[in-house]
Amino acid sequence: MISLSLFPPPNTDGCVTLYELNNQLVSGLQRDEDTHTFQNQVLGFPPVIVLKECLKPHSRSDHSTKAAFIHHCEPVWKRTANAWHDSGLYGLLDEITKSDDEVPRWLKTISGCALAVFHWVSSLHGSLSPHLTLSTESLLSEFSQVTDWVGYPLRAFAWHPHTDKFALALLDDSIRVYNSKSETVPTLKHRLQKNVSALAWKPLCASVLAVGCQSCILVWNIDPTSLSTRPSSGCAHVLSQPGHCPVTSLAWSPKGGLLLSASPVDTSMMVWDVSTEICVPLQRVGGGGVTYLAWSPDGSRVLAATPSSVFRVWETRTWTCERWPTLRGRCQTGCWSPDGTRLLFTVQGESVIYLLTFSDTGEMLATGGSSKTASICADLSKTTFECGDEEIRWVRSPSLPHTRHLPAL
Numbered sequence: 001m002i003s004l005s006l007f008p009p010p011n012t013d014g015c016v017t018l019y020e021l022n023n024q025l026v027s028g029l030q031r032d033e034d035t036h037t038f039q040n041q042v043l044g045f046p047p048v049i050v051l052k053e054c055l056k057p058h059s060r061s062d063h064s065t066k067a068a069f070i071h072h073c074e075p076v077w078k079r080t081a082n083a084w085h086d087s088g089l090y091g092l093l094d095e096i097t098k099s100d101d102e103v104p105r106w107l108k109t110i111s112g113c114a115l116a117v118f119h120w121v122s123s124l125h126g127s128l129s130p131h132l133t134l135s136t137e138s139l140l141s142e143f144s145q146v147t148d149w150v151g152y153p154l155r156a157f158a159w160h161p162h163t164d165k166f167a168l169a170l171l172d173d174s175i176r177v178y179n180s181k182s183e184t185v186p187t188l189k190h191r192l193q194k195n196v197s198a199l200a201w202k203p204l205c206a207s208v209l210a211v212g213c214q215s216c217i218l219v220w221n222i223d224p225t226s227l228s229t230r231p232s233s234g235c236a237h238v239l240s241q242p243g244h245c246p247v248t249s250l251a252w253s254p255k256g257g258l259l260l261s262a263s264p265v266d267t268s269m270m271v272w273d274v275s276t277e278i279c280v281p282l283q284r285v286g287g288g289g290v291t292y293l294a295w296s297p298d299g300s301r302v303l304a305a306t307p308s309s310v311f312r313v314w315e316t317r318t319w320t321c322e323r324w325p326t327l328r329g330r331c332q333t334g335c336w337s338p339d340g341t342r343l344l345f346t347v348q349g350e351s352v353i354y355l356l357t358f359s360d361t362g363e364m365l366a367t368g369g370s371s372k373t374a375s376i377c378a379d380l381s382k383t384t385f386e387c388g389d390e391e392i393r394w395v396r397s398p399s400l401p402h403t404r405h406l407p408a409l
Helices: 032-043 076-098 105-128 136-143
Strands: 015-021 024-029 154-159 165-170 175-179 198-201 208-212 217-221 236-239 249-252 259-262 268-273 278-283 292-295 301-305 310-315 320-325 331-336 342-347 352-357 373-379 384-387 390-393 403-405
Touching: 076 105, 165 198, 175 208, 198 249, 208 249, 217 259, 249 292, 259 292, 292 331, 301 331, 301 342
Parallel strands: 154 198
Antiparallel strands: 015 024, 154 165, 165 175, 198 208, 208 217, 217 236, 249 259, 259 268, 268 278, 292 301, 301 310, 310 320, 331 342, 342 352, 352 373, 373 403, 384 390
């Protein structure tokens, strides 16, 4: 097990960590010219400057624009049809209940009772899964991989797995694509590209980028040889499924044939065949949704975290899964070893990194003396560093056991 005490001490006053090069952290003064020199000489990317003052979030409202028009009388059948279209069954029942003299008394009574049952079921579901009562922005702020999703100008980031290219999703719902071989910076915009929280480049392809949005998934096809700085919205394909939004995590299969998507309000994990725009839901009871996905580099397993203290490890040959409960909080993030036999993951509220080890056949290997044990391989709790005559003292959290027994359910 490693800890923070094995790392180099923090920088002194006035210095910051600029970048990592050859497994070494390079520090320097907090000056713009140092960062620009690194970008121009080492990576060759154009300067990336994002000013929050220049970015304005969309002012579009989620509510209908119906209130902006002059009210006129409509027959009850037309109002109920519009309510069904706008709000589904809840809207239909609510409209019938409010129509006093236009519907039979028995129909109004039945609708009122059904609406009461609907409210009771919704409150019960919300008490079992409290995150379902949050607004869309609160959901994205809670389960996004960005620390301050609401206030930070950068909302998502993704390196391309094979080329010197990366994408940034910004506060104004635009996406910029930077390439070390071109000074052209395409800016991607779409009317459905709202509240972006996830980006994922398609492996073995230089031009396909998947974007997780508030209401759908956009799959952009960006020509790397194009000199256009504003690709047409026709370059984006829309993937959507009722109830599967907002999308907070995306994961491509290592060969790029399938795309996984997750939403904290949907207990189903969607497996998309992007070429045909067909999806297959993989649903399991419990957890309250899916918040984070990680596909192993060998393609054999998928980590699926949930809003509760449960995460699942899927085996992709038969698409069966094992359910692993944690002891404190939800699984925050995770990553796989290249051969897919080791999983590193973190738990919200704990300053350690856990390790699970699998065999090539999918069975758990003995780790720390037990076949159902997660080992602590890195302790990142606070410690004390000596910086010359100055001592930086961080109080270490209470000691934790070096193994955790996680029964597979």
